[in-house]
Amino acid sequence: MQQRDQWSHISTGDLALVQEAIRPLADGPLEILPAAEDPWLTSGWEARKWRTAIARLTDAVEIRPHLTTGAHDSAQGALEVSRTPSTCAALERAAWHG
Numbered sequence: 001m002q003q004r005d006q007w008s009h010i011s012t013g014d015l016a017l018v019q020e021a022i023r024p025l026a027d028g029p030l031e032i033l034p035a036a037e038d039p040w041l042t043s044g045w046e047a048r049k050w051r052t053a054i055a056r057l058t059d060a061v062e063i064r065p066h067l068t069t070g071a072h073d074s075a076q077g078a079l080e081v082s083r084t085p086s087t088c089a090a091l092e093r094a095a096w097h098g
Helices: none
Strands: 015-021 031-033 051-056 061-065 068-070 079-081 091-096
Touching: 031 061, 051 061
Parallel strands: 068 079
Antiparallel strands: 015 051, 031 051, 061 091
């Protein structure tokens, strides 16, 4: 589904994981990790204007991101991914209310 608007296909649930998603519109989900204002690219032999993201869709859940790094970078406690952090999105915590 590369370079498609996955955001318009999300209709139910508290959380959504999207892959190869274009930058969301301003009236999209309540919270997006990474933020829509952050760089929205997947690097490789050419830069692509999509990435993997996690979206909080309702107030029923609280999310906290888990840092990801590329395999050649290092950060204590970070999840290392094969190419770049934009190829993977991870949560450290998701807590449902009620």
